[in-house]
Amino acid sequence: MNLVEEIKNAIQESIEAIYQKAVSNDALLINETKAEFEGDFTLVTFSLSKLLGKKPDEIADELGKELVDKFDLFTSYNVIKGFLNLTINHQFYISFLNDNWHNNEFGLLPSNHIKVMVEYSSPNTNKPLHFGHLRNIFLGASIANILDAAGYEVIKANLINDRGIHICKSMVAWLQFGNGATPQSTGIKGDHLVGDYYVKFNDTYKLEIETLIASGHSKEEAEKKAPIYLQAQELLRKWEAGDEETLSLWKTMNDWVYEGFDISYERLGITFDKFYYESKTYLLGKKIIERGLENGVLFQKEDQSVWIDLTDDSLDQKLLLRGDGTSVYITQDIGTANLKYSDFEMDRSVYVIGDEQNYHMQVLKLIMQKMGEPGADGIYHLSYGMVELPNGKMKSREGNVVDADDMMDEMIAIAKKNTEELGKVDGFSKQELDDLFITLGLGALKFYLLRVDPKKRMIFNPEESIDFHGFTGPFVQYTHARICSILRKAGD
Numbered sequence: 001m002n003l004v005e006e007i008k009n010a011i012q013e014s015i016e017a018i019y020q021k022a023v024s025n026d027a028l029l030i031n032e033t034k035a036e037f038e039g040d041f042t043l044v045t046f047s048l049s050k051l052l053g054k055k056p057d058e059i060a061d062e063l064g065k066e067l068v069d070k071f072d073l074f075t076s077y078n079v080i081k082g083f084l085n086l087t088i089n090h091q092f093y094i095s096f097l098n099d100n101w102h103n104n105e106f107g108l109l110p111s112n113h114i115k116v117m118v119e120y121s122s123p124n125t126n127k128p129l130h131f132g133h134l135r136n137i138f139l140g141a142s143i144a145n146i147l148d149a150a151g152y153e154v155i156k157a158n159l160i161n162d163r164g165i166h167i168c169k170s171m172v173a174w175l176q177f178g179n180g181a182t183p184q185s186t187g188i189k190g191d192h193l194v195g196d197y198y199v200k201f202n203d204t205y206k207l208e209i210e211t212l213i214a215s216g217h218s219k220e221e222a223e224k225k226a227p228i229y230l231q232a233q234e235l236l237r238k239w240e241a242g243d244e245e246t247l248s249l250w251k252t253m254n255d256w257v258y259e260g261f262d263i264s265y266e267r268l269g270i271t272f273d274k275f276y277y278e279s280k281t282y283l284l285g286k287k288i289i290e291r292g293l294e295n296g297v298l299f300q301k302e303d304q305s306v307w308i309d310l311t312d313d314s315l316d317q318k319l320l321l322r323g324d325g326t327s328v329y330i331t332q333d334i335g336t337a338n339l340k341y342s343d344f345e346m347d348r349s350v351y352v353i354g355d356e357q358n359y360h361m362q363v364l365k366l367i368m369q370k371m372g373e374p375g376a377d378g379i380y381h382l383s384y385g386m387v388e389l390p391n392g393k394m395k396s397r398e399g400n401v402v403d404a405d406d407m408m409d410e411m412i413a414i415a416k417k418n419t420e421e422l423g424k425v426d427g428f429s430k431q432e433l434d435d436l437f438i439t440l441g442l443g444a445l446k447f448y449l450l451r452v453d454p455k456k457r458m459i460f461n462p463e464e465s466i467d468f469h470g471f472t473g474p475f476v477q478y479t480h481a482r483i484c485s486i487l488r489k490a491g492d
């Protein structure tokens with residue numbers, strides 16, 4: 001039984017004894033005592049006044065006396081304006097700690113047989129994980145841990161958007177400028193290598209647009225006619241047609257990216273139970289959309305494109321499949337959601353995705369519901385705001401994003417610098433020092449990104465995050481280390 005329940009029981013018994021009246025458990029309101037008053041827990045007596053036919057202050061006083069007299073749990077009480085403040089006997093905490101001292105399961109709830117999938121990270125394969133992904137990854141992983149501790153059966157999932165125009169852009173640039181470069185030949189981590197060619201694509205694209213505009217084209221024309229862009233589109237067509245050479249390059253470059261992601265995930269201490277790949281679900285999405293056309297949930301426009309009309313849900317019309325039959329972002333999500341459910345039949349399906357996709361997720365859930373897809377009602381978008389760095393916004397397309405790997409390096413370097421300045425690490429081996437800097441640097445990063453309400457935009461300040469005196473990971477780690485030291489000294 002927990003402490004509040006124990007307090008409530010004592011109060012119920014005392015009310016019986018003094019007033020011969022029964023009060024339900026729910027009718028008793030117990031709060032933690034405010035810091036400015038003496039006591040640990042406070043009973044609010046106003047709501048009892050009518051039932052017991054007395055003034056709150058009187059009730060509080062009579063109850064307080066009875067509780068302290070009859071129950072060892074309380075050592076003293078005081079009454080402030082109808083609030084009964086109770087002080088708990090230290091013996092309670094001592095026996096509580098003695099009972100739970102060696103209990104590693106303390107606080108874990110028994111299984112509730114509710115299955116939840118939590119999808120997080122979910123990168124594209126044209127570039128490395130960036131700093132913004134870290135907030136996503138930490139939120140997803142910690143929600144999964146919390147649900148697990150609360151008795152849920154949790155499936156940690158990662159959806160990889162591994163196909164489409166974005167990866168074709170990296171592929172085209174590699175074909176044009178790569179000279180056969182590989183992670184092995186260059187010593188560059190695979191995801192970074194592929195990301196470099198994505199940047200190269202965008203640089204080239206920009207130059208080509210400028211040239212076209214200079215020769216008299218409008219901006220829109222130029223954007224559509226730039227040779228490198230046409231080549232990327234051509235590659236996408238070949239990919240969709242199953243062209244072997246294209247598929248083989250796609251597979252090779254994606255594998256480089258996965259090798260890189262694996263290293264980053266491992267460094268972050270992040271794992272997944274199940275990976276989904278857009279390339280394996282977008283066709284399923286198309287099939288479901290066809291079914292939606294047949295049963296009239298969806299409609300087709302003159303150009304053959306497929307839409308859903310959500311005006312009755314105060315949204316607009318949403319494109320699900322282009323006129324030429326090619327898929328859009330949501331096409332694969334419809335297939336992925338269906339596949340996830342057939343794989344696990346989970347009760348709830350959480351998607352950790354940034355708030356710029358609120359509309360996308362609202363539409364996805366509505367579509368799945370209207371299509372009568374099982375599990376649709378369990379879809380939940382855990383939305384979060386953007387993280388910015390003190391020197392400005394994280395840019396996406398141009399390549400001047402901060403990579404997750406670089407951020408980790410920087411945090412570890414700051415941990416090293418600060419620790420060496422404090423100079424309390426004499427006698428540590430090289431290995432112990434390296435481990436310490438990782439623990440401090442990454443602990444600071446995780447704690448700082450998680451301490452803010454997910455819905456809020458935030459600024460990440462590396463120096464502040466690692467301050468031993470702030471509301472930070474290292475402060476918690478320091479406190480933990482002190483407690484461990486006390487326990488060591490206390491022996492058994």
Ligand code: ARG
Pocket residue numbers: 119122123124159160161333336351353
């Ligand atoms: N890969 C996408 C992006 O980088 C995010 C995917 C989120 N998950 C999903 N099921 N749509 O924007």
